Amino acid sequence: xxxxxxxxxxxxxxxxxxxxxxxxxxxxxxxxxxxxxxxxxxxxxxxxxxxxxxxxxxxxxxxxxxxxxxxxxxxxxxxxxxxxxxxxxxxxxxxxxxxxxxxxxxxxxxxxxxxxxxxxxxxxxxxxxxxxxxxxxxxxxxxxxxxxxxxxxxxxxxxxxxxxxxxxxxxxxxxxxxxxxxxxxxxxxxxxxxxxxxxxxxxxxxxxxxxxxxxxxxxxxxxxxxxxxxxxxxxxxxxxxxxxxxxxxxxxxxxxxxxxxxxxxxxxxxxxxxxxxxxxxxxxxxxxxxxxxxxxxxxxxxxxxxxxxxxxxxxxxxxxxxxxxxxxxxxxxxxxxxxxxxxxxxxxxxxxx
Numbered sequence: 497x498x499x500x501x502x503x504x505x506x507x508x509x510x511x512x513x514x515x516x517x518x519x520x521x522x523x524x525x526x527x528x529x530x531x532x533x534x535x536x537x538x539x540x541x542x543x544x545x546x547x548x549x550x551x552x553x554x555x556x557x558x559x560x561x562x563x564x565x566x567x568x569x570x571x572x573x574x575x576x577x578x579x580x581x582x583x584x585x586x587x588x589x590x591x592x593x594x595x596x597x598x599x600x601x602x603x604x605x606x607x608x609x610x611x612x613x614x615x616x617x618x619x620x621x622x623x624x625x626x627x628x629x630x631x632x633x634x635x636x637x638x639x640x641x642x643x644x645x646x647x648x649x650x651x652x653x654x655x656x657x658x659x660x661x662x663x664x665x666x667x668x669x670x671x672x673x674x675x676x677x678x679x680x681x682x683x684x685x686x687x688x689x690x691x692x693x694x695x696x697x698x699x700x701x702x703x704x705x706x707x708x709x710x711x712x713x714x715x716x717x718x719x720x721x722x723x724x725x726x727x728x729x730x731x732x733x734x735x736x737x738x739x740x741x742x743x744x745x746x747x748x749x750x751x752x753x754x755x756x757x758x759x760x761x762x763x764x765x766x767x768x769x770x771x772x773x774x775x776x777x778x779x780x781x782x783x784x785x786x787x788x789x790x791x792x793x794x795x796x797x798x799x800x801x802x803x804x805x806x807x808x809x810x811x812x813x814x815x816x817x818x819x820x821x822x823x824x825x826x827x828x829x830x831x832x833x834x835x836x837x838x839x840x841x842x843x844x845x846x847x848x849x
Contacts, residue, residue: 505684508716513667515723516651520633520641522669524676527711528683531630531652531666535563537709538626538668539598541678542647544569549596551623553583554795555813556602560628561794564600572596573795573803575810580757581766582609584812585617592621599623603632603642605789605822606737607760611637611645618646629669633659634730634761643669653719658733658763659726665715683709730761732827736834737762740823743838749775749845751819764789768819769841771848776821778844784837787822 509527516525528534539550550564554573561571574587581604588599599618601609611627618625625646629635632642633651643649648670653661668679686706722729737754744750744767752768766789769775776786793813795805807814823837 504712505710506713506716508713508720509711512711512716512720512723515720516667516669519723519726520644520669522641522644523671524669524673526668526670526676526679526683527716528666528668528679529709529711530664531650531654532559532563532566533683533707533709534630534650534652534666534668535559535626535628536566537679537682537707538648538650538670538675539563539567539569540682541668541675542598542624542626544598547595548598549593550598550600550626551583551588551592551596552600552628552794553581553602553813554793554810555581555790555816556604556628556794557630557790558794558797558799559630560600560602561797561800569598570595571794571800571803573800573805573810576812576816577610578812580607580610580755581605581816582607583614585610585613587810588614588617589621592623596621597624598626600626600628602628602630603635605631605764605766606754606762607756608632608635608637608642610757615645630666631657631763632761633657634726636759638759641669644671647672648675653715658730658761659719659722661715662718663712663715665711665719667711682706729827733762733825736825736827736829736831737765739831739834740765740825740838743835744841747842747845749848750841762825764822765825766820766822768816769821770819770845772819772821775841775844779837779840782840782843784840785824789820789822790817793817 513525546568548569549572550569551572552560555576564571574591575584577584583601601614627643627649629643629649630652635642651667653665749770
């Protein structure tokens with residue numbers, strides 16, 4: 497790779513795309529620069545037109561909504577399920593309007609969204625389903641990998657992900673050859689003017705407008721090496737998560753433990769806790785790093801202020817933002833490490849009683 501001077505969009509990327517296709521069962525995998533770019537390109541390739549509305553959950557990483565804006569659309573927020581973190585299909589039906597053309601379920605943390613109900617609502621309303629499956633490598637619904645349950649999905653290979661690179665990288669998954677072809681063109685400046693007839697919003701005279709979203713070969717090489725042990729890492733994560741659950745079940749102050757749907761994968765171990773911020777400070781003082789996903793719901797983010805939402809509009813999403821905290825979880829942890837974390841959590845709540 498270094499000897500031949502091909503540092504991006506080369507043979508390693510092509511080899512990774514083939515390996516990911518074999519792992520996920522996707523007909524097409526297109527490597528790109530990041531999970532965010534993957535969402536933008538997927539939306540454009542799936543036919544998003546300027547001003548089209550896309551229903552997204554109010555509880556997610558900002559890219560779930562910002563990608564819609566970057567692709568030329570308008571995000572419309574929906575609440576999440578009261579007993580989980582996936583988009584609430586009933587809320588989707590409530591907020592969808594005449595200009596709504598897409599719905600984007602997000603598979604978060606350790607479980608898939610309720611995809612059967614999402615697909616049912618989408619079918620009834622005539623919406624295209626695009627999945628934000630950025631966290632969902634290895635997650636499957638009745639044997640079908642996340643990202644392949646609608647028009648297409650994405651993967652993020654951010655370093656902390658279940659399959660992580662040493663920098664940014666992402667991919668689009670789809671079984672639709674047209675979507676794959678368009679994404680493949682858009683990631684590389686429209687392949688220098690190549691046109692695709694009848695593609696919405698694309699002029700066959702001026703060519704296909706693209707962007708620079710090529711994957712670096714060094715990231716592909718790292719991901720190829722780590723892919724060989726992905727299933728072992730997923731199994732290790734599951735064992736560590738089971739240890740967490742066993743140690744924290746019934747502990748006063750812990751409001752909710754994760755309960756993954758069948759086919760889920762523990763990317764992170766997220767609990768809901770009383771006095772969440774104080775708990776995080778206590779754990780930090782004990783040398784235990786945590787993460788809050790997400791402190792502010794999307795509908796209350798300043799960049800979406802013009803959509804006119806107020807506190808209380810999506811109560812389940814707002815409650816999750818107040819209480820969720822991710823405890824350390826990675827394959828290199830030991831059972832002793834998990835018990836240290838749990839012991840620190842117990843000490844915190846014992847000190848408050």
